[in-house]
Amino acid sequence: MSGGAEVRAWRPRLDGVVEVLHAHFPSHAYPSHTHDAWTVLIVDEGAVRYDLDRHEHGLAQAQVSLLPPHVPHDGRSVLPNGFRKRVLYLAPDRLDEGLIGAAVDQPEYVDPLLRHRIHQLHLVLRDGREDLEAQSRLTLIEERLQQHLRRQVEAPAERHGVGAARLRDAGVASRLRDMLDAHVPDGITLQDAAKLVHAHPAHLVRAFSREYGMPPHRYLTGRRVDLARRYLLDGRPAAEVATLAGFYDQSHLNRHFRKLLGVTPARFVKP
Known part of the structure; x- marks a missing residue:
């Protein structure tokens, strides 16, 4: 159920923020x-519980959450009356791709200054008239996020032993993900993908599901919803999108769209 959901989404006039x-x-x-973007999330009312890479996390109003690109996550309210949130989706190249693992290990930060800066940027973006201020605030936010992530990777790089078979499966899963990313609108058959990566189709599905926490078809659907969001924010009609x-x-x-975001495409872009 998602009755009463209120959503406002837009693409700001700010390089690096895709939504x-x-x-x-x-x-x-x-x-x-x-998502194919870094997700910077703050909660203004309520609290959120979510699984990231099959590990449970929680987000309260005093925290900031940073979810990395291409890592599966869900989300649900801790309290019966739901939650209110604000999200910045940052282009994948705005933060170091080599820090994705650190974000998976620790996606939440108790950092009042960072949270306040994110709140300030949201106010500027909602106004939409102060480009230099928005650029400056985003730069400070990204710098502080990078600092948090880099502190985490100062620990030993390998925290868990990984066998050779798991590494091979991770490579197979990664190649399939690259194919799905390259064929979002038109798709690719499982048989064609299996031939290209030299793996049995069943093994390909198992490896992908184990590595990313969801089957390939659900990943592709999520990418298509992401693409639809971009087209809708460009002003294209839903039928064309x-x-x-x-x-x-x-x-x-x-x-x-409604299953993933709780609202229809029309409600998503409603002023």
């Missing part, structure tokens, strides 16, 4: 999905 999302979800729970993003029709888009 801003303000939302109130009285009852919506996110299914497991991924459905085709451009790889859905069968507008009804197909609506179903998956």
Whole structure:
């Protein structure tokens, strides 16, 4: 159920931020999905519990959460009356890709200064008229996030032993993910992908699901919803967006969009 959900999303005039999302979800729970962006999240009301890479985490109002690209996560309210959140989606190259593992290990920070800076940036972006201030505030936020992440990687790089078979499976899963990313609207058949990576289709599905916490088809659907969001924020009509993003029709888009975001595409871009 996601009745009463309120969502406002837009693409700001700020390099490095691909989307801003303000939302109130009285009852919506996110299914497991991924983004191709860094997700910087603060909660203004309530509290959120989520699984990231199959490990449970919680986010309260005093914290900042940084979710890395391409790592599966879900989300649900801790309290019965839901939660209110604000999100910045940062382009993947805004933070060092080599720090993704650190973000997976510790995605939450109790950092009042960082949270205040994120709050200030949201205010500037909502106003939309102070480009230099927005650029300056984003720069300070990214610098502080990098500092948190780098402190974490000062620990030994290998925290867990990984066998050779697991490493091979991770490579197979990574190559399939690259193929899915390269064929978001048109897709690729499992048989074709299996031939290209020289793996049995069943093994390919198992390796991908084990590595990313979801089957390949769910990952691709999430990427298509992400693509649809970008087209909608560009002002394209939902019927056209459905085709451009790889859905069968507008009804197909609506179903998956609502399942993931709690609102229809029309509500997503409503002023």
